[in-house]
Amino acid sequence: DQQVKQNSPSLSVQEGRISILNCDYTNSMFDYFLWYKKYPAEGPTFLISISSIKDKNEDGRFTVFLNKSAKHLSLHIVPSQPGDSAVYFCAASVVHSPLQGAQKLVFGQGTRLTINP
């Protein structure tokens, strides 16, 4: 079953405008959420995260919003730049092995963001 879903496989945004990437989840036990950015033939790069005790976290041009009642996560990029063109994955965390801090990340399918000049 798909516990984390990114329903938009692709998104095209004009340079300078806002990019909004969405993510839905089904497991109410998730308590930590992350966004990763991935270029072709490279590993994902961590962008920003949020724990379930917050509803917003901001880091420069990137803001993540969490709506726990709707089980919905979004990433806002303002302003969008050509270098933001990449595949974006949202991930949710279920803590395993509580004594040792291992976390299992469950990923969405990814959204390909294209920033047009």
Add this chain to the structure above:
Amino acid sequence: SQTIHQWPATLVQPVGSPLSLECTVEGTSNPNLYWYRQAAGRGLQLLFYSVGIGQISSEVPQNLSASRPQDRQFILSSKKLLLSDSGFYLCASGTGFYQPQHFGDGTRLSIL
């Protein structure tokens, strides 16, 4: 900051051949280590994780196995590869609760 090294970057193997992918981590000690696979057009799926030397947990039944012979070394293996083992394999390192995992650049494995 930690760096995750994976090799090789690309690998083409015949069906039935063995596999060994290696991952090493720099810049941290006693990390939690993870192997993920990304199939074409899909998200990343967790295969194995390890909280210490010799400690391996498997997330999905499959043709692969993992080992952790040293604190910062994680190996993914198979005795006989299947066509369905093709994919992009990523090693990740994490340091604890509510901390992001950091990924290597992955190995693209193609089975012929």
